Amino acid sequence: MDMPMKQYSDQNRFLIAVDCIVFGFDGEHLKILLIKRGFEPEKGKWSLMGGFVTPKESLDDAANRILTQLTGLKDVYLEQIQAYGNPMRDPIERTLSVTYFALIDIHKYEAQISDQYHAEWFPLKETPQLIFDHEEMVETAKKKIRYKAALHPVLFELLPKKFTIPQLQNLYEDVYSTQIDNRNFVRKLTATKLLIKLAEKDKSASKKGAFYFKLDKKKYKENFQAFLNFIPNPDKLTSV
Amino acid sequence: MDMPMKQYSDQNRFLIAVDCIVFGFDGEHLKILLIKRGFEPEKGKWSLMGGFVTPKESLDDAANRILTQLTGLKDVYLEQIQAYGNPMRDPIERTLSVTYFALIDIHKYEAQISDQYHAEWFPLKETPQLIFDHEEMVETAKKKIRYKAALHPVLFELLPKKFTIPQLQNLYEDVYSTQIDNRNFVRKLTATKLLIKLAEKDKSASKKGAFYFKLDKKKYKENFQAFLNFIPNPDKLTSV
DNA sequence: TCAAAAGTGTTCGAATTACACCCATGG
DNA sequence: CCATGGGTGTAATTCGAACACTTTTGA
Numbered sequence: 001m002d003m004p005m006k007q008y009s010d011q012n013r014f015l016i017a018v019d020c021i022v023f024g025f026d027g028e029h030l031k032i033l034l035i036k037r038g039f040e041p042e043k044g045k046w047s048l049m050g051g052f053v054t055p056k057e058s059l060d061d062a063a064n065r066i067l068t069q070l071t072g073l074k075d076v077y078l079e080q081i082q083a084y085g086n087p088m089r090d091p092i093e094r095t096l097s098v099t100y101f102a103l104i105d106i107h108k109y110e111a112q113i114s115d116q117y118h119a120e121w122f123p124l125k126e127t128p129q130l131i132f133d134h135e136e137m138v139e140t141a142k143k144k145i146r147y148k149a150a151l152h153p154v155l156f157e158l159l160p161k162k163f164t165i166p167q168l169q170n171l172y173e174d175v176y177s178t179q180i181d182n183r184n185f186v187r188k189l190t191a192t193k194l195l196i197k198l199a200e201k202d203k204s205a206s207k208k209g210a211f212y213f214k215l216d217k218k219k220y221k222e223n224f225q226a227f228l229n230f231i232p233n234p235d236k237l238t239s240v
Numbered sequence: 241m242d243m244p245m246k247q248y249s250d251q252n253r254f255l256i257a258v259d260c261i262v263f264g265f266d267g268e269h270l271k272i273l274l275i276k277r278g279f280e281p282e283k284g285k286w287s288l289m290g291g292f293v294t295p296k297e298s299l300d301d302a303a304n305r306i307l308t309q310l311t312g313l314k315d316v317y318l319e320q321i322q323a324y325g326n327p328m329r330d331p332i333e334r335t336l337s338v339t340y341f342a343l344i345d346i347h348k349y350e351a352q353i354s355d356q357y358h359a360e361w362f363p364l365k366e367t368p369q370l371i372f373d374h375e376e377m378v379e380t381a382k383k384k385i386r387y388k389a390a391l392h393p394v395l396f397e398l399l400p401k402k403f404t405i406p407q408l409q410n411l412y413e414d415v416y417s418t419q420i421d422n423r424n425f426v427r428k429l430t431a432t433k434l435l436i437k438l439a440e441k442d443k444s445a446s447k448k449g450a451f452y453f454k455l456d457k458k459k460y461k462e463n464f465q466a467f468l469n470f471i472p473n474p475d476k477l478t479s480v
Numbered sequence: 481t482c483a484a485a486a487g488t489g490t491t492c493g494a495a496t497t498a499c500a501c502c503c504a505t506g507g
Numbered sequence: 508c509c510a511t512g513g514g515t516g517t518a519a520t521t522c523g524a525a526c527a528c529t530t531t532t533g534a
Contacts, residue, residue, distance in 0.1 A: 011292045016325070016336055039410050052251045055334065059325035083323040083338045084297035085256070094295065096256055098323045098337070104313035118504095143439050147391075166513070183515070184497070206512040207505040406486070423488070424524070446485040449529040 007175055018062045019050035019134065021141035022070070022082070024106040025158035027167045027205075029123050031106065032138065034130070035070070037048040037120040045142035048138070050097065050119070052222055063100040064199040072112035077103040077157035081137075081144050089133050097133075101141045103157035124174065153194060153223055156215055164202050164210035165189070181199060194219050255335040258302045258376065259290035261321070261381035262310070263345040265398035266405045268447075269363050270414035271346065272378065273310070274370070276358040282371040288378070289357070290337065303340040311360060312352035316399040317343040321377075321384050329373050331362055341381045343397035363460065387416055392464055393434060396455050404442050404450035405429070434459050
């Protein structure tokens with residue numbers, strides 16, 4: 001934007017898109033939301049949810065709008081990941097895409113996922129082939145969420161208000177594709193003082209039942225910058 | 241890019257720029273490179289080095305081209321940070337900017353910094369007012385480099401082939417605005433096995449002289465993903 | 481000879497890991 | 508009553524933080 005020229009009139013303009021990598025958690029597994037593309041090119045293939053940026057909206061606005069169109073919901077955790085600008089990435093016309101990741105509780109949004117887009121949840125390890133460079137985007141998003149969650153308690157955004165420790169552990173294990181020792185996990189968790197134990201139990205997953213917890217919202221916000229260290233083998237992370 | 245439509249013909253197109261936050265180190269302090277803007281709007285103010293993306297180049301290509309124009313050099317460490325898309329961020333015309341940070345050894349590139357741009361190195365804490373949203377970009381770049389360097393040995397990109405431990409420590413202290421205990425620093429450093437001690441000494445900074453070291457390139461590449469932990473108080477990092 | 485910077489070890493507390501058994505309950 | 512998943516404690520080790528003095532040498 002800062003080349004030595006009086007005007008921008010002799011510059012080229014390009015399409016700008018936003019593509020969302022929507023992570024969801026259902027209490028058992030981490031999944032991503034994909035849509036079946038109903039038009040050419042690449043009709044019938046799976047794709048991230050995306051759309052073009054319009055003249056008066058910011059990138060964040062566009063990401064929120066697109067996500068709302070798909071899920072019907074607002075105030076979802078959304079964070080920019082990266083811009084993809086390979087000139088050939090869209091065969092129709094050069095398009096720059098800015099990716100975002102979203103974190104949502106699958107059960108909460110289940111009813112509202114609009115059927116018109118043929119949206120479907122896929123377990124992270126069973127994602128189908130995707131159009132264009134969307135697979136690369138997903139890979140980068142996975143790395144990003146690993147980095148982010150290694151340093152900030154952001155994964156709580158994927159959980160309902162009440163959740164159990166086994167659910168939380170499933171989540172961390174899925175995000176990092178690893179097994180975590182339950183006793184050590186609980187110890188680190190209680191050290192954060194982020195959780196408040198409820199009297200109620202979730203009996204859907206076992207006969208004994210697991211106690212529900214809720215987030216201490218105040219401490220969550222205060223300590224979001226604090227480093228956590230839930231991951232025994234952070235070597236498994238790859239570059240951001 | 242994936243809205244249900246047959247063609248992209250009714251979409252809006254925008255200017256796309258790349259702005260580079262060029263970090264440099266001279267053995268004593270971390271600095272950033274700014275240019276004095278020679279044209280309106282904002283003529284005479286300081287600015288990041290930037291330019292528009294052309295039709296056939298990728299974002300990475302554009303960043304490299306712009307950096308080469310400024311410094312005359314290639315193969316500089318360059319990494320994308322973020323896209324800025326506020327509709328009003330450039331008063332002339334809506335422009336999306338993708339920022340990159342570059343890491344260079346000031347002495348190596350000194351001679352080649354092109355004078356025609358009135359480029360100047362500023363110590364990080366003494367940066368002047370910048371145009372548009374460039375100050376926000378610099379702040380984000382500082383956070384980004386702190387995160388990156390907390391997890392990867394990327395700061396070596398700022399150093400010459402031969403460097404001393406005191407120089408390296410200055411660098412880390414500047415990046416994190418903190419004082420580091422020299423004995424603990426050296427212990428962690430030797431634990432990485434990334435450094436090879438040379439026979440030669442640098443006597444420019446002291447009478448006793450400090451031994452030069454060089455990077456073990458092979459281990460550097462192998463271990464780039466490994467987590468280091470040089471920073472005593474990572475709490476000081478703020479969100480990425 | 482002395483000022484200025486380089487270089488070097490130890491101790492303590494905290495954090496991390498590894499590891500195994502009992503509990504509660506619904507079917 | 509038993510199979511299933513939930514919940515809990517300890518010991519050994521590693522890691523990180525705090526801390527101060529000696530060395531070298533050019534001016």
